[in-house]
Amino acid sequence: xxxxxxxxxxxxxxxxxxxxxxxxxxxxxxxxxxxxxxxxxxxxxxxxxxxxxxxxxxxxxxxxxxxxxxxxxxxxxxxxxxxxxxxxxxxxxxxxxxxxxxxxxxxxxxxxxxxxxxxxxxxxxxxxxxxxxxxxxxxxxxxxxxxxxxxxxxxxxxxxxxxxxxxxxxx
Amino acid sequence: xxxxxxxxxxxxxxxxxxxxxxxxxxxxxxxxxxxxxxxxxxxxxxxxxxxxxxxxxxxxxxxxxxxxxxxxxxxxxxxxxxxxxxxxxxxxxxxxxxxxxxxxxxxxxxxxxxxxxxxxxxxxxxxxxxxxxxxxxxxxxxxxxxxxxxxxxxxxxxxxxxxxxxxxxxxxxxxxxxxxxxxxxxxxxxxxxxxxxxxxxxxxxxxxxxxxxxxxxxxxxxxxxxxxxxxxxxxxxxxxxxxxxxxxxxxxxxxxxxxxxxxxxxxxxxxxxxxxxxxxxxxxxxxxxxxxxxxxxxxxxxxxxxxxxxxxxx
Amino acid sequence: xxxxxxxxxxxxxxxxxxxxxxxxxxxxxxxxxxxxxxxxxxxxxxxxxxxxxxxxxxxxxxxxxxxxxxxxxxxxxxxxxxxxxxxxxxxxxxxxxxxxxxxxxxxxxxxxxxxxxxxxxxxxxxxxxxxxxxxxxxxxxxxxxxxxxxxxxxxxxxxxxxxxxxxxxxxxxxxxxxxxxxxxxxxxxxxxxxxx
Numbered sequence: 001x002x003x004x005x006x007x008x009x010x011x012x013x014x015x016x017x018x019x020x021x022x023x024x025x026x027x028x029x030x031x032x033x034x035x036x037x038x039x040x041x042x043x044x045x046x047x048x049x050x051x052x053x054x055x056x057x058x059x060x061x062x063x064x065x066x067x068x069x070x071x072x073x074x075x076x077x078x079x080x081x082x083x084x085x086x087x088x089x090x091x092x093x094x095x096x097x098x099x100x101x102x103x104x105x106x107x108x109x110x111x112x113x114x115x116x117x118x119x120x121x122x123x124x125x126x127x128x129x130x131x132x133x134x135x136x137x138x139x140x141x142x143x144x145x146x147x148x149x150x151x152x153x154x155x156x157x158x159x160x161x162x163x164x165x166x167x168x169x170x171x
Numbered sequence: 172x173x174x175x176x177x178x179x180x181x182x183x184x185x186x187x188x189x190x191x192x193x194x195x196x197x198x199x200x201x202x203x204x205x206x207x208x209x210x211x212x213x214x215x216x217x218x219x220x221x222x223x224x225x226x227x228x229x230x231x232x233x234x235x236x237x238x239x240x241x242x243x244x245x246x247x248x249x250x251x252x253x254x255x256x257x258x259x260x261x262x263x264x265x266x267x268x269x270x271x272x273x274x275x276x277x278x279x280x281x282x283x284x285x286x287x288x289x290x291x292x293x294x295x296x297x298x299x300x301x302x303x304x305x306x307x308x309x310x311x312x313x314x315x316x317x318x319x320x321x322x323x324x325x326x327x328x329x330x331x332x333x334x335x336x337x338x339x340x341x342x343x344x345x346x347x348x349x350x351x352x353x354x355x356x357x358x359x360x361x362x363x364x365x366x367x368x369x370x371x372x373x374x375x376x377x378x379x380x381x382x383x384x385x386x387x388x389x390x391x392x393x394x395x396x397x398x399x400x401x402x403x404x405x406x407x408x409x410x411x412x413x414x415x416x417x418x419x420x421x422x423x424x425x426x427x428x429x430x431x432x433x434x435x436x437x438x439x440x441x442x443x444x445x446x447x448x449x450x451x452x453x454x455x456x457x458x459x460x461x462x463x464x465x466x467x468x469x470x471x472x473x474x475x476x477x478x479x480x481x482x483x484x485x
Numbered sequence: 486x487x488x489x490x491x492x493x494x495x496x497x498x499x500x501x502x503x504x505x506x507x508x509x510x511x512x513x514x515x516x517x518x519x520x521x522x523x524x525x526x527x528x529x530x531x532x533x534x535x536x537x538x539x540x541x542x543x544x545x546x547x548x549x550x551x552x553x554x555x556x557x558x559x560x561x562x563x564x565x566x567x568x569x570x571x572x573x574x575x576x577x578x579x580x581x582x583x584x585x586x587x588x589x590x591x592x593x594x595x596x597x598x599x600x601x602x603x604x605x606x607x608x609x610x611x612x613x614x615x616x617x618x619x620x621x622x623x624x625x626x627x628x629x630x631x632x633x634x635x636x637x638x639x640x641x642x643x644x645x646x647x648x649x650x651x652x653x654x655x656x657x658x659x660x661x662x663x664x665x666x667x668x669x670x671x672x673x674x675x676x677x678x679x680x681x
Binding site (some may be wrong): 038089090116145149 | 308
Binding site (some may be wrong): 003007009014015018021022025026028029032033036037040072078116 | 527551556560566571573655659
């Protein structure tokens with residue numbers, strides 16, 4: 001019985017030291033990690049909506065970001081940026097989409113995917129993703145030969161989200 | 172002294188067959204299918220086949236010399252591997268593709284395990300899968316028959332739920348469709364298969380259950396409603412006939428007993444159908460055979476025949 | 486001094502964690518797609534190995550025998566978390582490339598294996614060099630595997646395209662390609678061992 005207390009005590013001591021150490025490291029890196037995340041997001045936003053100057057996140061009642069409102073230097077709205085997710089061949093493909101006020105796509109960027117290299121993974125390439133630029137009707141986007149499932153996943157996800165966002169704006 | 176008394180151990184009954192003879196017979200039985208392939212897709216396909224064979228033989232010899240083993244390039248098995256690999260390629264692949272594929276098939280699929288009789292997987296299919304994973308854009312680019320225009324295979328069209336152009340069962344049977352070089356002409360494949368069956372080089376225990384299973388699955392699940400699928404289309408398209416008669420029946424990588432072979436065939440059929448009907452790829456014959464190759468030792472273990480004179484294990 | 490050098494060197498060739506001990510193959514398979522990833526993973530694992538070996542060797546007399554594994558894991562997990570936080574703050578791109586395999590260093594059998602088999606029995610100095618040697622051995626193995634895979638699978642080394650017109654075999658970027666490369670390298674390692 002005495003042993004078990006000794007074990008508990010030793011383990012607790014080690015855990016306490018570890019926790020203290022981690023708390024210290026965390027306090028140093030927290031701000032930096034947050035800044036890195038924001039910087040990354042900003043780079044992505046700029047990429048899909050180059051004409052915009054500022055991005056303002058629009059949140060739902062539960063606090064999750066629905067989309068970003070993009071505006072130019074004078075503060076005039078130019079469009080919105082949002083994320084679209086779709087189930088591809090072997091992964092969920094997340095796409096960042098920039099849409100102008102006239103509902104044409106400014107650009108898209110594949111944020112994350114884990115599709116087959118050489119086939120589905122080619123959705124990230126300019127040959128495919130570049131097709132979305134300045135399009136209103138996404139039915140014109142050609143799927144990659146041999147990677148129909150991944151291509152369709154991106155196209156359908158963007159289409160669906162566009163409709164969703166249109167509905168949100170009207171409200 | 173012509174009638175010497177030779178004392179040797181069993182078996183005492185000999186048949187005038189050998190591995191070498193059987194291998195060459197299989198090669199011969201495959202010639203008609205390849206000839207039609209070349210006729211349908213042009214002389215370019217012929218060079219693919221030749222390069223596949225030469226590379227396979229060369230690789231086999233080279234590795235056997237390097238590892239100081241007996242050189243067995245004349246036993247026909249390397250020729251057969253190269254030939255089958257080339258038959259499994261689309262007709263307009265770049266010419267280095269059969270070379271790389273054959274090299275991989277022999278080096279990794281066969282020699283790494285120790286040569287003929289030691290390999291776990293069908294070497295030609297190992298080569299094909301490697302090419303499929305490595306250069307999918309070439310391996311999925313098919314052409315129309317008698318033409319160099321690219322078009323999808325009937326199975327791929329079915330998968331994308333597109334309208335299938337006027338393609339009749341007769342077209343499929345005779346080989347007037349897009350597909351791999353050796354798989355298109357069902358008629359000549361069946362001719363070769365019949366020859367092998369009649370000579371007893373292969374038995375029906377693998378191919379027939381395999382094909383029937385695919386047909387049954389296609390009939391039950393292949394249509395818009397249950398029991399309305401186009402089973403004949405599924406049997407006649409893709410590489411099913413080539414795979415069932417010439418690759419699933421590979422002595423080295425399939426079960427030994429008749430019972431085991433039937434299980435093997437049904438297993439191949441189920442996997443092929445599942446891939447064709449619900450999977451990401453339009454065709455699943457090569458994956459099905461490779462997967463069943465992997466479970467062959469287990470099948471053999473559970474279908475072992477009782478040694479004559481011993482009791483059944485309790 | 487000679488002993489210490491021996492402890493350091495054995496991890497690189499004679500007891501190479503990947504090719505001889507065949508430990509930690511899961512992260513090896515997963516991250517060895519490019520050399521940069523391999524070096525990143527190797528450095529992270531080396532840091533954790535050296536740190537945990539050092540601390541465990543220091544406190545080995547203090548830890549009761551029966552609860553040594555949880556104690557080791559806490560020490561290892563602490564170092565891994567430090568590594569992960571640092572990576573997120575200063576090298577987010579690498580962190581994203583390595584993904585889940587950074588936190589998974591906690592259960593990397595090299596780290597726990599060295600703690601259990603070596604650091605909990607040996608002096609602090611020896612443990613430090615054992616950890617360093619093992620870490621570098623692991624990193625060298627990763628670099629070798631990832632160099633082969635990056636070249637054959639992407640036609641690149643360090644992200645630079647080497648030969649124009651070379652069409653890479655994507656197979657080597659896939660997990661199955663990693664298994665094949667590791668298997669063949671293990672075979673060659675055994676061949677040389679058998680010869681010498």
